[in-house]
Amino acid sequence: MDLCFMTGSLSMDTDTSKREALNNRCVIQPPFKLRTEEPILFLKPPSAYVREGSPVLVPRYSSSLHHEVELGVVIGKGGTAIPQAAAMEHVAGYALCLDMTARDVQDVCKAKGLPWTRAKAFNTSCPVSDFIPKERIPDPGNVKLWLKVNDQLRQSGCTSQMIFSIPYLISYISEFITLEEGDLILTGTPKGVSAVQERDELQAGIEDVVTMSFRVDRKE
Numbered sequence: 001m002d003l004c005f006m007t008g009s010l011s012m013d014t015d016t017s018k019r020e021a022l023n024n025r026c027v028i029q030p031p032f033k034l035r036t037e038e039p040i041l042f043l044k045p046p047s048a049y050v051r052e053g054s055p056v057l058v059p060r061y062s063s064s065l066h067h068e069v070e071l072g073v074v075i076g077k078g079g080t081a082i083p084q085a086a087a088m089e090h091v092a093g094y095a096l097c098l099d100m101t102a103r104d105v106q107d108v109c110k111a112k113g114l115p116w117t118r119a120k121a122f123n124t125s126c127p128v129s130d131f132i133p134k135e136r137i138p139d140p141g142n143v144k145l146w147l148k149v150n151d152q153l154r155q156s157g158c159t160s161q162m163i164f165s166i167p168y169l170i171s172y173i174s175e176f177i178t179l180e181e182g183d184l185i186l187t188g189t190p191k192g193v194s195a196v197q198e199r200d201e202l203q204a205g206i207e208d209v210v211t212m213s214f215r216v217d218r219k220e
């Protein structure tokens, strides 16, 4: 996954969104828990990625960093205005992802009608697992995700609870952002999000497929 992405939401200024999309790949997340008529979208930059062995950093300006475990869909074949019926042909595979969110900052942004960039797109805000080939998850609409903090189970859910299906998301997004090979789409999080602290150990998994661990640290 050599992707990049930026943040936005449906209320984001269109010109900014276009400019960011031109130079970056996208990570876009409709939540399990938010019921809106259309997916809520935002993007993260490539510097958001972090791999096992490196810490997840709490931004200096946040005192409420939340974990959100999510299934990520890796695009293998790009396209524009992809019909739902063809959407899965554009999927190369999956990744287990955490959408780390500075919830206190997001709350302020929401109250002021501002974009979620500082809440969602900071360095290390997207821990990712190794790439999971498509064949290893034959039914991505029915996989179990979990997340533990210091061995305590905090999130446990199934992608069957997702509000929007993966084919719908690919079709919806590609109507206005051309998807490219290597783009990663996060698909929303199940209930149980909660705050993490410096020195916490995060462990997450897709049942029978992959696990990953990250330590939380505070940015110096």
Ligand SMILES: O=C(O)/C=C/C(=O)CC(=O)C(=O)O
Pocket: 029, 030, 031, 032, 033, 034, 068, 099, 101, 187, 188, 189
């Ligand atoms: O509206 C909120 O309070 C939070 C929304 C999100 O952070 C959306 C997600 O990223 C998600 O549910 O996965």
Ligand SMILES: [Mg+2]
Pocket: 029, 031, 068, 070, 099, 186, 188, 189
């Ligand atoms: Mg999320």
